[in-house]
Amino acid sequence: MTQPAHLHADRLFPASEPARSIARELYPAVKDLPIVSPHGHTDPSWFAQNGRFSNPTALFLTPDHYVLRMLRSRGLDYDDLGIPRKDGKPVETDGRAAWRLFAQHYHLFAGTPSKTWIDHSLHWAFGIDEELSPATADRIYDAIDAALATPRLLPRAILDSADVEVIATTEFALDPLTHHQAMEGEGLIGRVRTTYRPDDVTDPSRPAIIENLEKFAELTGEDVARWDGLINAHRKRREYFRRFGAVATDHGVPTANTADLPRVEKQALLDKVLSGRHDASDAELFRAQMLTEMALLSVEDGMVMQIHAGSRRNTDPALFAERGTDLGADIPRTTDYVGGLDALLSRCGNEPNLRLILFGLDETTYARELAPMAGYWSSLMIGPPWWFHDSPQGIRRYFDQVVETAGFYNLAGFNDDTRALLSIPARHDVWRREVCHFLGNWVAEHRLTRSSAEDIARHLSYQAAKDAYKIA
Known part of the structure; x- marks a missing residue:
């Protein structure tokens, strides 16, 4: 009987010898390492309630x-x-x-x-x-x-079976973190962590932005009509999220554009947003300024900043109106990281406390922009392939384009970025097999020693994510 493709011993390994043999020898040392999942979208109620x-x-x-x-x-x-x-x-x-x-x-x-x-x-x-x-x-x-x-x-048993050491959920700034409060009482915080995603109060293209900012003011006790009050409100919420294990922030933005405006211009921009007089260009400028502000707050509190740029979200207005967000209608777009991040990096790119992990859907930027940037800026790391490219072929293209310029140790390891709990061990297994696939080829070509490949395989499969996200 033919063995199913997903069970074949050589699945995803190189086709030629000796590279395949080397990859198969590297894999056993990494396949059962604990899973660190520092960015994802699983439902926190699964772990808090632990229901079937x-x-x-x-x-x-x-x-x-x-x-x-x-x-x-x-x-x-x-x-x-x-x-x-x-x-x-x-x-x-x-x-x-x-x-x-x-x-x-x-x-x-x-x-x-x-x-x-x-x-x-x-x-x-x-x-x-x-x-x-x-x-x-x-x-x-x-x-x-x-x-x-x-x-x-049950959800917690699945985490045990998959040997998930750490898993991070993602919540918006206005989320009361009810489920994380429940988990705090059971001692689960640390294994299950939240992540601060402030898009609900930093993206003026959202229809409810004015209402959201009003709620933000009530939640934090800050006058968010003043720019300093708005930033202090974020400072308070970030501190609250850290109580529930947050080590990172996440920013889903259509572009990587950042800005560093004078105080008077920032206040004028905020006034426009709060009055509902802003247009698309104002919304883009507000998001750009807020990315720089979030980086400055990361310099203060050490939270790792993730930028997921390049998705045009909810492109089907009928689906959005009928059912809401995150239902498949998000489409990649081209992204300019060098020009886009210039204002942020000029302001705080050399700060030793800043850690910025970049994710992209535009693969043309890997070798041209992301790898050279991470290969210079000590504050930058490249996140793993995201979304459509979190796949065997996508991971191969990623390694081929980034490693020679950025090296292995400017990569943030792997995170599965998933809403589907059972796909977590599957996605990490694909990543680990592709790590061994890539390294097996390089050892066979005498570009790496076997011992170096073994160290790199373990690093990329486990330790890189802990280091990138500052998880002890």
């Missing part, structure tokens, strides 16, 4: 925008997949019916990282090696559903 997942669809389908966007691209209706609507109109509530529809179209995922992650998860968590299809849909659904009723598939 309701059904297989809630685990694999509805939280995963990678899966949803592919199904929508072939004309499937989100109502039939059980995705809630803002207007409260009924959608499919039978998880099995949505699962059957998913299985019927599973062939669409051939060649995508989504299939790699799902196949790995089915085997790792449930021992399922059958291919998902209309013929196997009910059998696989029943096997998953039965396992979900057992203690070993």
